[in-house]
Amino acid sequence: MNAETGKPDTxxxxxxxxxxxxxxxFETSLMTVPLVSRLHAGKWRRDDYLALLRNLRQQVVEGSRWISRAASNLGTDYEELRxxxxxxxxxxxxxxxxLEDNYVAAGGLREDIVGGEKNIGSEALSGYMYNAASQxxxxxxxxxxxVIEGLGNRIAGPWSKLMAEQLDLPPEATSFFTYHGENDEDHLEMFDRAMEIAVTSDAVGSDIIKHAKVVARLYRLQLEEIDNV
Amino acid sequence: MTYITATGQFLPGDPVPNAEMADYIGRLSDNSERLGKLTLRQNKIRTRHYALEKDGTTRWTVASMLARAAQDALSAAEIDAKSIGFLSTSTTQNDLMVPGLASQVHGELGLPPLEIASQQSVCASSMMALKNAWLQLKAGEHKSAIVGGGEFASRYFRPGFYEGTAALDDDGTLPSDAGFLRWTLSDGAAALIIEDRPAARGLSLRVDWISLRSFADRFGPCMTGGGVRRDDGTMQPWSHHPTIQSAASAGAFQLRQDVDALYRMLPVWMGEFMRLVDEGMIDPDAVDWFCCHYSAHSLREEMIRLATRAGCMIPEDRWFSNLATKGNVGAASIFLILDDLMRSGDLREGQNILLAVPESGQCVMAYAGLTVVGPGEVDTAGEAK
Structure with missing residues (x-):
């Protein structure tokens, strides 16, 4: 704590x-991804939206599983974190x-999204997540x-607005993005609490930052490699 | 070591309050006036200076204003003007497309032959000019330099620059991206004298480091002049129109600002701050004077929000700004701030000053660290302790 300003440098x-x-x-470099820059340029077609849902679904389906695996590997020192x-x-x-329901409501076929394959970026992202969670x-x-929560909290809202402006979609086709744009605030609070418990040293902090960097890069790769399966 | 040993400024005419702005830049429509009031509420500028007379004529150019500011700085300096080795200028839009501003300023000043450099960008061209001079002195190429910035934006805001162009609505209203700058930018110039030693009397500012970075890899043009935005977001330069008249009527010569993109750049500018904190260049707790050139008060509030969250907020009582009274003078602004701070009588030896100059043009962020030093800073060899 700095005595003069009362600001903690921890x-x-x-x-x-x-x-x-x-x-x-991460957020600004997303603008270099063609899918994202075309969304910001007002050029999206319904096919772009369907492709995004189809590609995201293959990664989102793993989310809860790698978090569970990470939880199972947290020892007694980290019970509250677990x-x-x-x-x-x-x-x-x-x-x-x-995502699947949105896909169908937007005009896609359920079997296409349910039976879809991870693109090569999603493969890299998932592979990294499961490996890291297994330590x-x-x-x-x-x-x-x-990074994943930030996407819901900071990106989903603005994207859903841009999508709504460009595509004539019913609300039931965009609920994944509008929901996360509006409801992930409490996730950030959970995250802040988890950070308070976890960051006991700069070494832990560096490890967390490194994981964020890798995931940010692989998430962008996933968006760069849409439909490249 | 490199020191700012004197500063100066030139602001044309009397301060113009908000209610009299339209007497100088003219009136377009009731709706434009309404958008103007909205912009003024956001930027909180109360007075500014215009190089235009009320009848739209002028006796000033960027070059002549910058020369006056340089003379003001030279009159405050110990050094003989004729021994200056380098002149480094900055502006957003030069008076002429050819030749460069530094040539014209040199001509106005009437100094003997010297090295020059004309930096053109937007607000951060000031820091490019300062960094150029700082490196020239550090490299031992020169012992002294004049660094300055000047702007004359109001001349582009007169009704005659919009009438008959695609920019105006049927009722004579400007779109907000063109209107915003009309109520934000104003005129003037300021200059610094840089030397390889501190002044023998009074305070000098040691320039410890300068960091400048472009983020054009992730942002398209945001503040533009001299082109028309195509439907795909790219810019068509004025010179690529079939005739000069068609470029003009398409609005190619108007200054525009994509305000949404401006707010998207804020985190990047703050990220640069965090990078410099992490790399040990900035210690937020040790900054005594934070001189930030921000174009609108609403941007300041957004910056405070971001910095507080990242645990690197410089307390607001250490911020030094003259935006409310001198307006946003682009490339001249950071030098105007430095001159006002130098003349405030509030500087003390050993204090740390942090300069921050964001540029929305295509996203640039510049920071610099200065230390207030007294005459005792230098030893007999001219080398700093």
Whole structure:
């Protein structure tokens, strides 16, 4: 704590700052992804929306599973963190069904999205998630969650607005994005609490930041490789 | 080591309050006036200066205003003007397309032959000019330099620059991306004298580091002039129109600002701040004066929100700004701030100053660290302690 300003310069503050930098780089670099820059340029067609849902679903379906696996590898030192992970996994574990219903409401065939394959970016992302979650006391996974939750909290809302402007879609076709845009605020609170428990040193903080960096890059890869299966 | 040993400024005419702005830049429509009031509420600028007279004529150019600011700085300096080795200028839009601004300023100043550099960008061209001079002195190429910035934006805001172009609605209203700048930018110039040693009397500012980064890899043009935005978002330069008249009527010569993109850039500018904190260049707790050139008060509030969340907020009582009284003068602004701070009488030896100059043009962010030093800073060899 700095005596003059009362501002804490702790490992936790440094980690929050590091994550903020990862996020800023991630969010702005998304503009270099053709799918995203075309969305911002007002050029989306319904096929773009269907492709995004179809590709995202193959990754989202794994979300709750890697969080559960991470929870199962958190030892007794991290019991409270494990509780938070389990709650989080429970909240997320049917999310992919919303994507499937949206897909059908937007005019897609259910068998296309349910039977879809991960694109090569989603393969890399999922492979990394399961590997990282399989380590002992995988506290670094908080960095992965930070990026995934940030997508819901900061990106889903603006994207759903842009999609609504460009595509004539009924509300039941866009609920995944509008829901996450509106409802992920409490997830960030959960995340802040988890960070307070977990970041006991700069080493832990660096590990969390590293995980966030990798996931941010692989998530962008997933969007760059739409339909490349 | 490199030091700012004197500063100066030139602001044309008297301060113009909000109620009199339209007497200078003219009136387009009732709706334009209404959007203007809205913009002024957001930027919280109360007075500014215009190089235009009320009848739309002028006796100033960017070059002549910048020369006056340089003379003001030279009159405050110990060094003989004739010994200046380097002149480094900055502006958003030069008076002429050819030749460069520094040539014209040199001509106005009437100094003997010297090295020059004309930096053109938007607000951050000021920091490009400062960094150029800082490196020239560090490299031992010169012992002294004039660094300056000047703007004359109001001349583009007169009704004659919009009438008969595609920009105006049927009732004479400008779209918000063109209207915003009309109520934001104003005129003036400011300059610094940079030397390889501090002044023998009074305070100088040691320039410790300068960081400047472009993020054009992830942002398209945001503040534009000299082109028309195509449907796909790319810019068609004025010179690519079939005739000069068709470029003009398409609105190619108007200044425009994509305000939404401006707000999307804020996190990037703050991210640069966090990078410099993490790399040990900035210690937020040790900054005594935070001189940030922000174009609107609403941007300041957004920055505070972001910085507080990332645990690197510089307390607001250490922010130094003259935006409300001197307006947004683009490339001149950070030098105007420095001159006002130098003349405030509030600087003390050993204090740290942090300069921050974001540029919305295509997203640039510049920061610099300065230390207030007294005459004792230098030893006999001219090397800083």
């Amino acid at each position: 490992a936790l503050a440094r980690t929050h700052r590091g994550l903020a930098r990862v996020w800023i780089d 509780t938070l992970f389990i709650h989080h996994a429970e909240e997320e574990h049917r999310d992919y069904r919303m 002992r006391d995988p506290v670094g996974m908080l960095g992965a969650m930070f």
